[in-house]
Amino acid sequence: MKIVRLCSLLLVIVFAASCGSKKKVVTRKKEDSSVYNRGEENRETPAEVVDDVKEEMPRNSYHYRIEDYIRDYAPIAQEEMRLYKIPASITLAQGILESGAGNGDLTRRANNHFGIKCHDWEGERVYHDDDRRGECFRKYKHAKYSYRDHSLFLSGRGRYAELFELDADDYKGWAKGLRKAGYATDRRYPDKLIDLIERYELYKYDSEISGKAAPVYTARPDNSSETHLVQKGDTLYSISKKYNTSVEEIKRMNGLNGNTISIGQILSVK
Numbered sequence: 001m002k003i004v005r006l007c008s009l010l011l012v013i014v015f016a017a018s019c020g021s022k023k024k025v026v027t028r029k030k031e032d033s034s035v036y037n038r039g040e041e042n043r044e045t046p047a048e049v050v051d052d053v054k055e056e057m058p059r060n061s062y063h064y065r066i067e068d069y070i071r072d073y074a075p076i077a078q079e080e081m082r083l084y085k086i087p088a089s090i091t092l093a094q095g096i097l098e099s100g101a102g103n104g105d106l107t108r109r110a111n112n113h114f115g116i117k118c119h120d121w122e123g124e125r126v127y128h129d130d131d132r133r134g135e136c137f138r139k140y141k142h143a144k145y146s147y148r149d150h151s152l153f154l155s156g157r158g159r160y161a162e163l164f165e166l167d168a169d170d171y172k173g174w175a176k177g178l179r180k181a182g183y184a185t186d187r188r189y190p191d192k193l194i195d196l197i198e199r200y201e202l203y204k205y206d207s208e209i210s211g212k213a214a215p216v217y218t219a220r221p222d223n224s225s226e227t228h229l230v231q232k233g234d235t236l237y238s239i240s241k242k243y244n245t246s247v248e249e250i251k252r253m254n255g256l257n258g259n260t261i262s263i264g265q266i267l268s269v270k
Helices: 002-042 046-060 062-084 088-099 105-110 143-155 158-165 171-180 189-199 203-210 236-242 247-254
Strands: 125-128 135-138 227-229 266-268
Touching (some): 062 088, 062 143, 088 171, 158 171, 247 266
16 A cells, blocks of 8 residues: 555656646746847847937037027127127128137137137136137127127227228128238138128028118039038048148148038138
8 A cells, every 4th residue: 555655646746747847848938939029129120220310410510500500699690780780691600600600618618709808808707728828718698798799899999990881781891801900810711701601691681680682692613712611421631632731731720629520611721
């Protein structure tokens, strides 16, 4: 009897072990299947996600920063034109050029859009490397005060008096006159301003104030142009080769500290 009971007990143990083993196998298969399916799902979409990110990246380009700058500051430039007779197009173009479309270090730190230095300034100030290390620049609580100071700077100095005899919408005369009066030492300064005004149709903001019809401007290729509009794929090296100059010369002419350039950026090349 004891032998029979012992055999029966052994059979029960073997049967139970067999059932437990089968459960484990089934569980493992389900886990493997689950992992496999997740892998298949992940392989279907990653390229599409990456492409979407790339499509958004151009919004950070220099071109879009300029458009954002114009939208934000055109009303202020027009108000200055009403009060001081300085073309809004000129003020905007100068602001874009001198502030890096609002992203320059001096602009971000001090709301200084035109690089006006301290001189007899009694307000807040910041120190910034320019022609010399650690020069003193005016600091403003809001960009509109920088625009007002720019208007006062031009209207209050005799060397710019001839500019105010020009028609209010004569942006070309203003661009050339600023350089002639010593506002900038860059010989390409007038061309840079005019190019910005015509490329982004800034003259329309003048016509809204003057009441005159805006000029019709059609861009034409100019083989003698000494500026270059940065396109996708451009590098300083490729641009230097195209215009038979050097990377260092382009950096010097445009005040670049590094090799980073942006789509839509305008560079002097000669």
